[in-house]
Structures are given as C-alpha cells and as structure tokens.
Amino acid sequence: MTPSALSSPQPFLRVVGLRKTYPSPQGALEILKGVELTLEAGASVALMGESGSGKSTLLHLVGCLDRPDSGEIWLDGTLVSALPETEQATVRQRAIGVVFQQFNLIPSLDVRDNLAFQARISDRLEASWLDELTERLGLSSLLSRYPEQLSGGQQQRVAIGRALAVRPRLLLADEPTGNLDEATGDAVLNLALELVAETGCSFMMVTHSARLAAKLGRQALLSSGTIVEDGVWPGRRGER
C-alpha cells in the first residue's frame, strides 16, 4: 500500500459485484450474488444476517483467504482479489488482521510466540507495541502458557493481540465473541474497539448479535447473498 494510494479519495475497502458459489450435494450453492460494499479508512462495519446468508464468506473473501468466482475487491487502491497467491499472502501478513470464532491459535506455540507470530513473519515486530498490547489485553501473566491452558476469553484476547501486533490497516473478526459468555464477550469486544480506534484501522465484524453490532459504526444486513440494508441503525444515528 503506497502513501499515494492512502491519500486517494476512494474508500479504503471497495467490494464490487462479488459472487461466490460452493459445491454441495444438491448442486452448486450460490452464497454471494453480487455483493457491493465500501468501507472508509478507520471506519467499522458489522455484517449481520441469518446463518448461510454469506457474511463469513464475504469476510473471508475480503481477507484474501479465498477467491471470488467473479467481482472485485479493492483494498487501499489495490485489486487484491486478482493478486497471485503469494502476493495475497503478503497482503494478509502486512495489511490484514483476522480474528476467528474458533480463535485459531497455533497450539504448539505459547502465548508469547502466538502473539508475535504474524508480526515476526511480516518483519513488523515492534517490541514496545507488543508489550503494550500484552499489558492492555491482560496477558502479561499468561505468556508462557499454551492455548489449551487458557480459557476461551483469554484465547480470544491472544487472537486479537496477534492480529493487532502488525498494526493492520484492516481488522476482520468472524463472530469473535461467539464462543464467549456475554460479559466476557462484551469486555473482549470493548477492548478490541478501543485498540482499533487507537490504531486507526478499519474494522469489519461478522456477528449475530444486534447488541454487539450496534457498537460498530455501521451495520450491513446480508440476506440470500446480497446486502439488503447498509447504514447506521436508527439508535446510533444520534451518536454519529
């Protein structure tokens, strides 16, 4: 991502006519049917919708974890959906942080190494920032533990720390609190939002919870593979 691209008037993320089909025993299943979406730099959006509506698929495509059948994904002025695999990997490494519902920590590494992993492979490790994240996420006393020795909330905090350690331009979260109780989920999300605001990165989160979705700047509703509503919920307009 070049500085000139950053200063361009275009939105930071632009999704154009995105389509994705998966094979199924009943034949091809079209999950996304021409999705259009934009997200400004530093802004946040919650993707909502029923199970199977295509929210996670959209998040994965935006995160360069999968390829669309057709359509375009522009990230900071770069058509990332058309990049070869190796370059997509570089985008994932340097510009995107992903937090999964299942945490997806590396089970063989302890908390310290899990937190630093993405920053290390992208050569963007900032010791002071990592220390601050560790402190803010309340992980200082857990650094030598392994993922299976942590509670769900602790694991999710490690996943958020790992994603933010590279100072990503876009943070993606796929139902990050889905496996946590309400209080823990709230605490984790609040912390994430706080850090997102401080780093100035854009944030896209998939959630089923309207309450959590309301914490984000914008809400988009997917139904049958298209975005049927996109905007700021009435309750939040005043806040904006």
Added chain:
Amino acid sequence: MKQAFWTLFALLAHWRRHRLNLAALLAGLSIATALWSGVQALNANARKSYADAAAAVNGADTRALVSRQGGLFPQSDYVRLRRAGWKVSPVLEGTIRLKDKTLRIIGIEPLTLPRGARLSGLGEKIGLEKFITSPGAGFAAPETLDTFGLRGAVASLGQAFPPVEVLSQAPPDALIMDVGLAQKLLDRHDQLSRLIVESEGEAPLSDVVGQTLRLVEPNQDSDLARLTDSFHLNLTAFALLSFLVGLFIVHASFGLAFEQRLTIIRTVRAVGVSARTLVAAMCMELFALTLLAGGGGLLLGYWMAQALLPNVAASLDSLYGAAVSTRLSLEPGWILSGMLMAFAGAISSAWSGLIRAFRLPILRTQPQAWREAHRHYLRRQGLLGATVFAAALAFWFFGGGYTAGFALIGGASLGVALILPVAMDSALRLGGRFANRPLTQWFWADSRQQLPGLSLALMSLLLALAANIGVGGMVEGFRLTFTQWLNERLIAEVYFEAKDDLAARRIEQWLGRRAEVEAILPTWRTKTEIGHWPAEVFGLRAHPTYREHFPLLSQSEEAWDRLTRGDAALISEQLARRLKLGLGDAIEIPAQDATLRAIVVGIYPDYGNPIGQLRVDADAFKRHWPLAPRTNYSIRVAPRKTEALIRDLQEEMGPSLARLANRAYVKELSLSIFERTFAVTGALNTLTLIVAAIALFFSLLTLNEMRLMQLAPVWALGVSSPRLAVVELVRTLIFAATTALWALPLGLFMSWCLVAIVNVEAFGWRLPFHVFPGQWAQAFVIALLVALAAALVPAIRLARKTPAELLRVFANEG
C-alpha cells in the same frame, strides 16, 4: 527467509508437544535406514573381501592363465612360458581346515608378481630372504591370526607350516607364503593353480603350452562373486522388506502429524504465510528430521551389521568356502548411500502430505478431512493394489530369473497390502449390517472410522507376518527335505580323508584286512569348470549302497550299470538346470588328459551346494584325472562295530588321516551348516516383525489422544472408561486377527514363490512344497500378541482417564 524461519519454528514446536509421534517418526526412519544400510554393509564387506582376495595376487587389471580343464596344472608350463618370454608369475591356491574353519593358502612368487597386485613389492617390504629361505614365512592379516590362533606357537601345526607374521594388506582368512612352501603344505608338488600375466611373450600361448591353459580377462566377476550373488540378493530383498515396513511407520507418523497440524497449517496460512513458504518450511523440517534419523539409522545399521557379520561370514564360508573379513570397514560410499536411502524413504513417506499442504484451501481444513478423504481414497487404493499385483505377475511372466521372482514376491506383497484396508473396510461394513444393539452398531461404525489411522500399521504387520509365514515355511520345508535327504545320502557309517595318496593306499589296505568292514567306497573328488561355472567331479563305485540308497530325482534304465562302464555320469540338479541338461544328454567334462564325454544317466538332488557336481565311475576318474588326489572314502561297517573301528583306525593310522568322522558327526555338521545358512534370514525375519510391532504400537499410541474425541461422547452417554478400554483392546485384536488371516494366503504364495521360483533360479534346486499349519497358528498367535502388546498401554491409559480429561474434549469443542 524470516517467514520460512518462523513457520519452521511453529512446525517444529509441534513435536515438542507430540514427543511420542516424533519418536515414532525418528524410530521408523532410523530402523528402516538401519536395516537397509546394515545389510548393505554386510554385502559390501563380503564383496570387498572377494575382490580383495582376487586382487591380492591378480591386481585389478591383470590377466591370468588358468587350466583349461579347471583345477591345477603342472609347474612345467610356467617354466616353458617364462623361457618363451612370457612375464608370468605363479600362484598356487588351496585350502586347509584349521579350527573347523577353512584357511586359504596362497602361494606366490614375490619377485615376479605384477606391479598392479596388492601384494606386489612384498619381497622388498618384508625382505626376500625371510620369504624364500628356510623355514620361510607365512603372512596373514591380524584378524586371521586371531581367528586361526596363528600367533605364537605354530610348530604344532606341522612340519610344513612356517612361522606366521602380520601383514595388514593380506586378504581375510588367508595365509600367504612362497609358492614352493605352499606346494609342500598343500601336498601339491610341482602344481600351480594360476599364472598372473604381466605381459605376453612373442610366441602364442598354444605354441608354448598347447591347449592346457586359457587366458582369463581382467574385471570379470570372480567365481565367488557370481556364486554368492543370490545369497546377497536374498539379504537385500529382506533388507528392502524391512525398509518398507519401517517406512510404513514413517508414513503413518507423517500422516498423523499432518492431521494434528492442520490447525497450525491453516493458521499460518491465514496470517499470511504463502503455500510455497509453508512447503519450503516443511521440507526444511523433513531435511532436519531425516538427517537426525538417517544418522542414527546409520549408527544402528553399523552396529547391526557388526552383530550379524560373524553369522554371515560363517554362512558364506560353509556355503561357498568364501572368506569374509569379520572386521567391518566404514566406507564413505556406504554412508552416502544410507543417507540417500533415508532421504528417499522420508520424501516418499512425506510426499503426499507436502502436496496436500500446498493445495490445501485455507478455509476448508477440518480436522477430520484427512480421514474422510482417506475413506474415499480406499477405492483407488484397492485398484492400485490390484494393478501392482497384476504388474508383478506380468513382470515375472515376461521377465524370468530370480530378480523377477523377487519382484513377483514384492509386487504381490505390496498389492495385497494395499488391498487389505479395502477388504477390512468392507468386512467392517458387513459387520455393521448385522449389528442390532446400539453399542455394537457404534463398535462397527467406529472401527471403520479408526481404520484409516491404523491401516498403514496393519499393512506393515501384514507384510511382516506374511514374510514370517512365507520364509518360515520355505526354511522349514527346506529343513525337512534336507534332513530326509541327508538320511538317505549319508549311508556309510564312517568317512575319512587321508593325508595324501600314499596314506590313502595304506589305510585302504589296513581296512581291507578288517573283518567288520563291509565295503570301502571311494569318494574321490576334483575341481573342474563346466560352461565357465566351477564344478566338482566325484569318482565312485556303483556299490549296492548307492544303488539302493543314493537319492536320484530321475534316472535312465540301468543307470548304475552304465555308470560302471565309464561313459556315463550322474549330475546334480543344479548343474542340470544351469546347463539345461536332461537324461540321455551328453556332457563334456574337461579332464586332465582330455575331455571326458559322458551321457547323463541320472540327476540327483544336492541341496545346499552352490557348486555343480557330477559323479563318474571311480576307474574312469582315475584314468581321466591322474593327478587328482584320491584321498576321500566312506566305509560300510556293521553299526555296532563302528566306534571300535574308528578308535582302532585313529590309533593305527592317526598320522595318515586328515579327517575322520562317523555318520552322526557328518550329519550334525551338515545340519549346523544349514542352520547357520538361515541364521541371518531368521534374524532379519524377526527384526521385520519387531519393526511391525513398533509400527502398530506407535500408531495406536498416537491415535489414542485423537480417539478421545470419538470416545468421550460414548463415555458421556454412560459407557465407563474401563469398558471402553476393553472395547478398544478387542477392536485391535480383531484388526490383528483379520490381518493374520489375510497374511496367510500371501505367506503361502510367498513360500511357493521362494521354493518354486527364487530357489530354483538362484540355487538350482527345486524343493517339494510343504505346508506347516503349526507355523500358521504360531503366526496368528504372534499377531495377537503383537497387537495386545501394542494396544495394552493405550487401553490402560484410556481406562485411567479421569472425567476431567474426558470432559476437556467438550470444552475444546468451542
């Protein structure tokens, strides 16, 4: 680079938390490398000994003159050639028995040895005077001195035995001395076995010595190398089998590691590691692990070869009269080939995992994907198995030779092994159809789910069991046939060899005066060469002892009478096969006077003898081989008077006897040679089975942790963990029993191939095919014991699982 480094770091960290899997992987690769490289070390050591022995006097590039008829030729030929300007050096080789081992005597002439020979320059090095002046000197390698007790007091060995000194470049089990001294010691006065040619004279060879000698070109395999080929191939085949069984462990370990590391793979890919970098890191990991395991395997292989070497050397000595050094030399080529084999094995085992890792979509890596895919894979595996089996049959049909025989065994084994999981899956599905109780239904369904994880271990168990049944059946059948044959063949009560011809005549006369002696039967022998293969000619009389007892596979009418007439011969089965001769065919036997043309009137079995053999009438023998020693006899005597005769013979004729033994001793000696011959095969067979047991053990143990995911829900529904442990144990025993049943036909097929193809092609004898149900039962019990030993630890661990440990499965579900 940083990406690859940190990815490698994450991959390697996996092993820290899965030490058992790492141990299985390293053990599998180490054992596979060890078995392969160990046997290669044995083969290389033996071949080096043959080459050293040949090169000691010949040199690598020198030609030699040998008797056209085989055996020895008069020294006068040497003198004539030297006078005609031929630069030749005389050699006399022979053997003597010392301490129940064969000591090779090499008589040389140090002054004329060509420069290329390893022993050239010996004269200058140790002093010519010492070599040729009385009492002369013998030279032997340090190990030979130890083996034969030649250090210090050697005077007791006989007048002709010179003082022996150390010569490190001497070949193993050989004593080098001046040719004149050797002639005296071997009682081969004025005779030589070969002439080393440094340069030819102007006069053609035939003008100087007529048709008595022929020129042998350099770089031709020595007789020993050719004769022992099948022995070494046999060892290599076993090593390859063990290597493959070891690789099953490696393959299973990599497969399990891949499944266990799907989360790591998915995560590192999700955070930005490209597929190429991931595979590069996996390759680096593979390289490091192989280096470690291969190195360990080489050390283990070296140790194993050291342990087996005395047995191999003894087998080669008793079977082929080959002297093999019992000191293992460590060659760089051996290390390199061992490591290359380790890398080839590791890459072939990890290949599919690497490809899958490269192609794996980041988002579709469910932990059960590998097993699910494996099930779909079964059908293709079955098809591949059938194809491999058919290809092996075709290769044998169109190929021929013992290599094709081994290829048939290998292909059939691999084919059947590949089909095993498919057959077992079908059997389990069938079992499920007949189950009507919930727990039984779960048992069958769950067994099918467990099959992919265990199939490689079961395949290795199948191969080991089949090899056990196959090779065990062949050896047992051989033993049975050999013992029966020995009983028929060893009819005479006493056997002796006289010191020399004069002594033989004296003993013959002495025996003739003994009333209890019923017959004195000559078994004179000499060496010759037929169709460029070494052969032995025996002279015997058609005494009723032979007419009634000598085992013949086929014979012409009045075979014994025709033999007495002097123009007929009995030939051994292996000679008949090698020369493609049958009854009524004529055979040209190179003799000392001229060629003896004889009609084949009988073919007899001669198990265990790699050298072709033929028997002619004693008088014909005397006529055609006038220079051959006639010192061997067997004596028919009333059984109860045997011991007294032996005692009297020893007392009266002791100094004239080279060897004296009764039938029981000769039989015991023959059987011990037989046992030693198969000792190495037996050891490798057992090792293969141990490797298979290790494969099963590690597979069960590593699967155990993953099994909790499937067992915990059943436990939660009310089946206690000890009961689940019993179910697991029973399941493993069923798997093992089915594998053993599947191994039985394969083992029998293997046994048949060994008896009907490999033995015939390699050794030239066809044994009757025997079956041994007792052995099958033994293999079945071994399979169950192996399974029990492997399954017991995981079962006990499962039975002792606390509720908290089982509940963690549900906590981790997300």
